[in-house]
Amino acid sequence: MDQAAALRDLMKQATSPKPRILAVTSGKGGVGKSTLTINMALALAKTGKRVVILDLDVGFGNIETLVGANATYSFADVKSGDVLMKDALVEGPLGVRFLSGGSGFLEMVRWSEEEIARVHEQFQEMEQHFDVVLLDTGAGMTDIQMSFLVAADEGILVTTPEPTALTDAYSVLKMIHHHRPDFAFHLVVNQCVSLMEGRQTATQFQKVCKEFLQRELQFAGLILKDDEVNRAVKRQYPLLLHAPKSQAAKSIEKVVYDLVGMPPRPTAGLSGFLRKLVAIR
Ligand SMILES: Nc1ncnc2c1ncn2[C@@H]1O[C@H](COP(=O)(O)OP(=O)(O)OP(=O)(O)O)[C@@H](O)[C@H]1O
Secondary structure (H helix, E strand, O other), X not given: OOHHHHHXXXXXXXXXXXXXXXXXXXXXXXXOHHHHHHHHHHHHHHOXXXXXXXXXXXXXXXXXXXXXXXXXXXXXXXXXXXXXXXXXXEEOHHHOEEEEOHHHHOOHHHOOHHHHHHHHHHHHHHHHXXXXXXXXXXXXXXXXXXXXXXXXXXXXXXXXXXXXXXXXXXXXXXXXXXXXXXXXXXXEEEEEOOHHHHHHHHHHHHHHHXXXXXXXXXXXXXXXXXXXXHHHHHHOOOHHHHXXXXXXXXXXHHHHHHHHHOOOOOOOHHHHHHHHHHHHO
16 A cells, blocks of 8 residues: 555544444343344434444344344355445344344454455445444354454343353353453343342342452343333334333333443444454454
């Protein structure tokens, strides 16, 4: 790259705001991670944010099912150059876009320089159009899931008050803490039978983190157990549109308002996310 082109690139990076990259994850499957991701995206869209969801749950991605849409292309087609990112993104309700990405990120060690450059270019183009990127990562701690988290700006750790879900959530936190002690995790307790149960669970979990990992864990909120969530899943229609006045929908909106109100962490956007993934692959 010549000096002028490098300068232009630098100016572009300095002036264009980058989207916040938020990874939603859990220790155990089935705790409500995908439900939270899609409904958080809608709540963010309602506040005027431009949101895209990357479904990174390798093999088990179900964002499409939850919004009742069908994607023709996935991230793998973008990586191979068969389609452009703008044509692969599917438009969901309230203008939220999503892309199935999981398997396209497998075996990153084998990506060619050409593929990396292509994805970088597509991510750079894409990040101008979004304020928030939500990564729906798989549950648990495979190498690839851990890389997604380490490369993100912040994480939402979802658990239920069940002891097994809490133990698995703690394992995720501990593993990430080991690799990136500064990683900002926000805790969400889902499927609480009461506000008191949710608060007690969060307080207890925060205490354990403080005692054994010497770290603060931000509490992002709780979501009540609500039959409307299952009804929405059966209808393949997101909860926030199916039952916007339900307890669960209101609690998800509260989580989002609080998150939006927090000062965002410095971000290198989607292109930075890719650079970090490539560096740790
Ligand atoms: N607040 C809630 N109240 C009642 N049911 C809920 C709530 N949140 C999630 N569920 C139910 O829990 C089940 C799992 O939800 P979801 O698919 O979002 O979990 P997940 O963590 O993404 O699972 P997986 O790891 O398998 O992808 C669904 O049947 C959903 O309806």
